[in-house]
Each structure stands twice: as C-alpha cells, then as structure tokens.
Amino acid sequence: GAVVSQHPSRVICKSGTSVKIECRSLDFQATTMFWYRQFPKQSLMLMATSNEGSKATYEQGVEKDKFLINHASLTLSTLTVTSAHPEDSSFYICSAAGGSGEPQFFGPGTRLTVL
Amino acid sequence: AQSVTQLDSQVPVFEEAPVELRCNYSSSVSVYLFWYVQYPNQGLQLLLKYLSGSTLVESINGFEAEFNKSQTSFHLRKPSVHISDTAEYFCAVGLYNQGGKLIFGQGTELSVKP
Numbered sequence: 001g002a003v004v005s006q007h008p009s010r011v012i013c014k015s016g017t018s019v020k021i022e023c024r025s026l027d028f029q030a031t032t033m034f035w036y037r038q039f040p041k042q043s044l045m046l047m048a049t050s051n052e053g054s055k056a057t058y059e060q061g062v063e064k065d066k067f068l069i070n071h072a073s074l075t076l077s078t079l080t081v082t083s084a085h086p087e088d089s090s091f092y093i094c095s096a097a098g099g100s101g102e103p104q105f106f107g108p109g110t111r112l113t114v115l
Numbered sequence: 116a117q118s119v120t121q122l123d124s125q126v127p128v129f130e131e132a133p134v135e136l137r138c139n140y141s142s143s144v145s146v147y148l149f150w151y152v153q154y155p156n157q158g159l160q161l162l163l164k165y166l167s168g169s170t171l172v173e174s175i176n177g178f179e180a181e182f183n184k185s186q187t188s189f190h191l192r193k194p195s196v197h198i199s200d201t202a203e204y205f206c207a208v209g210l211y212n213q214g215g216k217l218i219f220g221q222g223t224e225l226s227v228k229p
Contacts, residue, residue: 006158032215043205043221044159049214093158097215101166103149104207104217106158 002028004096006107013084014115021079021110023094029074030096034104035067038091050077084114117142119208121220129228130198136191136223138206146208148189149217150180153203162204165189201227 003026013019023033032051036044048069050056056069066088068080077096081088091111095104122137140146147166151159163174170182180191189206206220 004158034216041224043219046216049216051214091156095159100211100213100215101147101209102215103161103164104215105161106151108158109156111156 002026002096002105004094004105004107006094006110008110009108010111010113012113012115015085016083019081019084019112021081021092021094021112023077023079023096023107025075025096025105028096028098030077031074031099032097033071033077034095034097035069035077035079036093036095038093038109040091044093047079081112084112086114088112089114117146117208117210117218119206119218119220121204121206121223123223124221125224125226127226127228128196131195133194134192134196134200134225136204136206136225138189138191138220140187140189140206140208140218142187142208142210145211147211148180148182149207149209150174150178150189150191151205151207153205153222155202159205162191196225196227198227198229200225 005024007022035047047062048056048058050071058064071077093109095106097104118141120139149164150162152162153159165182173179178193207217
C-alpha cells in the first residue's frame with residue numbers, strides 16, 4: 001500500500017500556542033487528504049476533507065478558524081491547531097486517497113498534549 | 116443516512132481459536148468496504164478491501180471477509196488467531212458519490228490470549 005508520513009509524531013505545547021502537523025503522501029499523488037481526531041478507545045472522528053488547491057471542507061461542529069488546513073500540493077497537507085487548549089489534546093491522524101472507490105492510506109498519527 | 120455498526124466492542128479469544136468480527140452497514144446507494152487494523156499509538160493499516168467482483172476477499176495474513184449485500188454485512192474472519200493479531204479493528208464504508216470519504220464503525224478490540 002501507499003506510504004503516508006506525519007510529522008511530528010508527538011508534541012507537547014503550552015496552552016495558547018499554535019501547533020502545525022504535516023501529512024505527506026510519499027509515493028503517490030493524493031487527490032484528497034483527510035484529517036481525523038481520535039479519542040482513547042474510540043473510533044476516528046472526521047474533522048475535514050482537503051483537496052489540493054482548494055479550501056478544506058469541515059465537518060459539522062469543527063471550528064475552521066481553530067483547525068486550519070492547507071493542502072499546498074498533491075503530496076502535502078498541513079493541520080494547524082491555533083491557540084491550543086488542553087481540550088484539544090488528542091491523537092490526530094491524516095489519510096490520503098486517490099479518489100472515490102480507492103482506500104485511504106493513513107499516517108502514523110500525531111499525539112498532541114496541551115499543558 | 117449511511118451508518119456502520121460493529122456489533123462487538125471487545126472480542127477476547129484464545130490463541131489458535133477462530134474469530135469473527137462483525138460489521139453491518141446501512142446505505143441506500145452502492146458501497147465499497149474496507150477493514151483496517153490499528154495497533155496501539157499507531158495509524159490505521161489497510162487489512163483488506165471489497166470494491167467489486169468476488170464477494171470473498173482475503174488478506175496476506177490469513178484474514179478474510181465476505182461481502183453480503185442482502186444482509187448488508189462485511190464480517191471479518193480468521194480461522195486461527197495469533198497473539199500478534201491483538202489490535203483494534205475498524206470496518207469502513209465508502210460511497211461512490213462522496214469523493215473518497217469513509218464512514219467508520221466504532222471499532223472492535225480483539226484481544227488474543229495465550
């Protein structure tokens with residue numbers, strides 16, 4: 001399967017700071033990238049869908065001004081958590097897909113801890 | 116609305132025993148389906164997929180799943196599990212008019228004991 005990387009794998013920050021997470025598809029051009037949030041012992045919660053060169057589509061209840069998504073190329077999408085607070089602490093996972101009917105390939109995830 | 120239900124949140128089983136992880140979906144349009152596995156503190160790995168054709172699909176590590184359209188199910192099975200199969204398993208459904216978006220089940224924690 002395709003390889004997707006995420007960086008950083010773990011980040012600890014102070015409340016009020018912003019954190020950027022990068023998601024790269026290493027060996028294929030991803031038409032679409034997805035950002036998820038996962039709480040312990042729970043399923044994935046889709047936050048937004050990102051298409052290269054266009055604005056991200058956010059799921060209901062996800063603050064677009066707090067979770068900024070940029071999809072600059074077919075191989076790179078970034079998620080910036082702005083003014084992070086302790087309740088933003090979570091496991092964030094990205095995925096990349098070639099389009100409808102294709103599987104999503106997931107990054108290894110980023111553990112964000114906001115103190 | 117579309118939905119995916121994994122009927123068992125936890126499945127404990129002894130090593131070398133058979134296992135079935137159940138997945139049912141609800142959709143009014145054609146779907147494609149996946150099973151993903153997640154090990155602790157890692158992302159999801161694609162285990163197997165059904166897009167079209169044969170309703171029985173297999174993975175390289177002994178898992179298989181059968182797409183049953185009439186029962187709207189996609190159960191995952193393995194005839195003999197190993198300790199290393201201990202992980203969280205997610206069933207996911209995709210809709211052809213949704214640009215690759217997936218709907219995930221709640222997950223099933225498979226715990227294989229010696």
